Amino acid sequence: MKRTSGEPASRTSRRTFLGMSAGAAGLLAGTAGLARAEGSGTAPASAPAATPAASGDESLLCLPGIPVAVDYDALRTQRMTEVDPEMRAIYDQVAAGPSIREIGIDAIRKSGQTPANAVVPPGVTARNIEIPGPAGPIPTRIWMPEGVREPVGVYLSTHGGGWNFGNGMEYHDAEEGQHVLDWGCAVVRPDYRIAPEHKFPAAIEDCYAALTYLGRHGRSLGLDPTRIGVGGGCAGGNIGTVISLMARDAGEVTPAIQFLWSPACDMRNNYRSHLEFGSGYGLRLDDADFVSQNYLPSREASYDWRASPILAPTLKGAPPALVWVGEWEILHDETMAYVDRMRDAGVKVHLIEGPQQGHGFIYLYPQTAYSRTTRPKIDAIMRSYIGPRRRSREKHA
Numbered sequence: 001m002k003r004t005s006g007e008p009a010s011r012t013s014r015r016t017f018l019g020m021s022a023g024a025a026g027l028l029a030g031t032a033g034l035a036r037a038e039g040s041g042t043a044p045a046s047a048p049a050a051t052p053a054a055s056g057d058e059s060l061l062c063l064p065g066i067p068v069a070v071d072y073d074a075l076r077t078q079r080m081t082e083v084d085p086e087m088r089a090i091y092d093q094v095a096a097g098p099s100i101r102e103i104g105i106d107a108i109r110k111s112g113q114t115p116a117n118a119v120v121p122p123g124v125t126a127r128n129i130e131i132p133g134p135a136g137p138i139p140t141r142i143w144m145p146e147g148v149r150e151p152v153g154v155y156l157s158t159h160g161g162g163w164n165f166g167n168g169m170e171y172h173d174a175e176e177g178q179h180v181l182d183w184g185c186a187v188v189r190p191d192y193r194i195a196p197e198h199k200f201p202a203a204i205e206d207c208y209a210a211l212t213y214l215g216r217h218g219r220s221l222g223l224d225p226t227r228i229g230v231g232g233g234c235a236g237g238n239i240g241t242v243i244s245l246m247a248r249d250a251g252e253v254t255p256a257i258q259f260l261w262s263p264a265c266d267m268r269n270n271y272r273s274h275l276e277f278g279s280g281y282g283l284r285l286d287d288a289d290f291v292s293q294n295y296l297p298s299r300e301a302s303y304d305w306r307a308s309p310i311l312a313p314t315l316k317g318a319p320p321a322l323v324w325v326g327e328w329e330i331l332h333d334e335t336m337a338y339v340d341r342m343r344d345a346g347v348k349v350h351l352i353e354g355p356q357q358g359h360g361f362i363y364l365y366p367q368t369a370y371s372r373t374t375r376p377k378i379d380a381i382m383r384s385y386i387g388p389r390r391r392s393r394e395k396h397a
Contacts, residue, residue, distance in 0.1 A: 141169040162295075
């Protein structure tokens, strides 16, 4: 279902779009279902906050003095009458929930610390190592297929979480272990430094160090350095594509595939989708404001291609990419622009655009009919790049 056009707005929301807003909150499993939780986590005092919505006749502003002509609230209401009931229930739930700013960093970090997330699936083994990093050892966890006897492909999980969340190693066994089972590879997840404690480019530096380490020492860990996948959701996609370009430039290790789902590609946030899907579709514009203010040390940093990879001088020679993006998410347009740049540079791109899907819905809501039918397609593509080699499958057939 393609985006429907809106009618000129006679009355629009009184909310100012801040050019400062950037980035994304990444994979926040369970955030939409959280009750309003206690906890603090504020942006730096020097960083401006998004102006909250209020009633009134004042037009939504994108650039000073230029009103937005579409009533996006009315357009959302229209869409919700047309979407299937399963998705309507999800959109109603996420629209009614508190913002990331309201929940707070501490509460969101704790929300994933559940016993179910710390269970290693049958058929998977896990162990911890340390990888040398630019600021000291990087705690890292490795999940492997049980009983494997030869070097296996590996997925370097530069995990999502808006650069602010998803840290630690104790509560990701279920998530990463499932990737092992679905893709037939190992998974390596570095506990990279996150914001606001560690600003850009700390996360980039740590994940690049992990990628370089796998290229140099992967075989000693039972991993095949010629079959490395890299990526993650939102912030994880941002980091994954950036370190892939860094690896290309260094000429030492070449990832076989980038997996970029709902990736943050341009932290300047000057795309129509930031206006159109900024409220009521999952990730809010204020959520993006909050996490990016915590991550970036300055507005100028958003023009660094390592923060906004769409600004990289060239994408020629980048690894093939598997890209998933929701049709109804604020990062849609920057993702599609990045896809176009990759294709123009001759990079092979497997693009899956989720109709009527919001930010990260492919994994945030795995029980929907869309997710159940689409994830096997993703799994098949990932296995073709980093899964068991054909001769191994034939041997055990």
